[in-house]
Amino acid sequence: MTMRSSSETASLLDGLRAFIEPAHLRTDADSCLQYGRDWTRLYSPNPLAVALPGSIEQVQQLVIFANHHRLALVPSGGRTGLSGAAVACNGELVVSLERMNRILEFDPVDRSVTCQAGTITEALQNFARDQGLSYPVDFASRGSSQIGGNIATNAGGIKVVRYGLTRDWVTGLKVITGRGDRLDLNRGLIKNASGYDLRHLFVGSEGTLGIIVEATLQLTRPLREPSVMVLGVPNLSGIMAIYGLLRSKLDLSAFEFFSELALRHVLKKGPHRPFDSATPYYVLAEFENPGDIQTDEALELFEHCAEQGWLADGVISQSGNQAKELWRLREDISESIAEHQPYKNDIAVRISRVPALLEEIDGLLAREYPDFEVLWYGHIGDGNLHINILKPATMEPAIFAKKCGAVSPHLFAALQRHGGSISAEHGVGLTKKPYLHYTRDESEVNYLRAIKQAFDPNGIMNPGKLFD
Ligand code: 2HG
Ligand code: ZN
Secondary structure (H helix, E strand, O other), rough: OOOOOOOHHHHHHHHHHOOOOHHHOOHHHHHHHOOOOOOOOOOOOOOOOOEEEOOOHHHHHHHHHHHOOOOOOEEEEOOOOOOOOOOOOOOOOOEEEEOOOOOEEEEEOEEEEEEEEEEEEHHHHHHHHHHOOOOOOHHHHHHHEEEEHHHHHOOOOOOOOHOOHHHHHEEEEEEEOOOOOOOEEEOOOOOOOOOOOOHHOOOOOOOOOOOEEEEEEEEEEOOOOOOEEEEOOOOOOHHHHHHHHHHHHHEEEEEEEEEEHEEEEEEEEOOOOOOOOOOOOOEEEEEEHHHOHHHHHHHHHHHHHHHOOOOOOEOOOOOHHHHHHHHHHHOOHHHHHHHHHEEEEEEEEOOHHHHHHHHHHHHHHHHHHOOOEEEEEEEEEEEEEEEEEEEEOOOOHHHHHHHHHHHHHHHHHHHOOOOOHOOOOOOOOOOOHHHHHHHOHHHHHHHHHHHHHHOOOOOOOOOOOOOO
């Protein structure tokens, strides 16, 4: 915790006001609360203030000032993160990019768009659609997450099986490094074999190397009329068998799963069951199906899976609206369980290792969490599982966190044996920092530290996140 006297605080704020207009330097309790936390809600926000710069020059001035005064900065996007990477609990200055939310340039020949880092994901998607193209990285927080934050966490989401991660769409970045230098990285080039690609260091850097101020992103053609199937699956083992078959025949754009226990929380908020019978697990598969050209094939595959005993029931969307309704069953899970303050896991293994991992951790979780509600869901087609443990209503949050924390080493040891990662798409932040060594060995982390040192020698960029 940074301890400052009130005169030190006053002089820092005075110094900042010399180049940030008073309206864009907020110190009121509500702003400090809102901008000092993300969706984890596990930490008590306590920032010095919230700065809302309006230009690259102002961001650069802020970083230079912060170096001079050894003031820690927390870059802030839509704060929809789930790992505490964007929280400010130690007197840091939050630097919100939300005023820098303009789309600056579109090039139809390059099929690329350049926008400021505070652009909302959905605004970019809508812009792309208006040009007859698409920005295909997509997730439930599209309405409030920002492009800069997506890049800083290498956001994944629901279309990764087809379109990859945020990283795959970033062709240029303007950044202010932790030293206060302005870099213009890769400039929208598709090919550029001129040495180390610093752009990719900033993707997934969680605000620890500098501040992303502008991004150039590749666009692509829109998905052709998708159909969505939801299938009821009796056993975990059936899920990957179904995946193997569907992906060999259909043009899949998503392959997700969720458990009946997870579904029940969504149903409480309004949506209806996809079909009458309940099964322990469900698969949601989306595929391109213009003019219903793949419907017969999909139905044949359905029959085959049923004959094998992999699925018990299923439904296929008949319209765009029905497809959206089916998506809600999966996309609304996270929000519908938030009131239960879940302990979150966001793990990944190679697709080929998913069946073995599922078998191992299914047993482990049943043994270790006999009294807790354990919810399974996630982007299983990418090897990414979100396993959420719900806090019993009467249990103290600290006791719950301790009990869950005691299980994590077993889960992560299993993951390590399968060559997996402790975070697939949510990032390390604060919540997963103690477990980084299960995924990155010591010599690798030393290289990460050396890179951090090169970009941020005074350690002002989001200190305490990712690693110490
Ligand atoms: C999702 O896939 C999000 O729904 C949130 O990544 C996952 O709530 C979670 O653990
Ligand atoms: Zn996810």
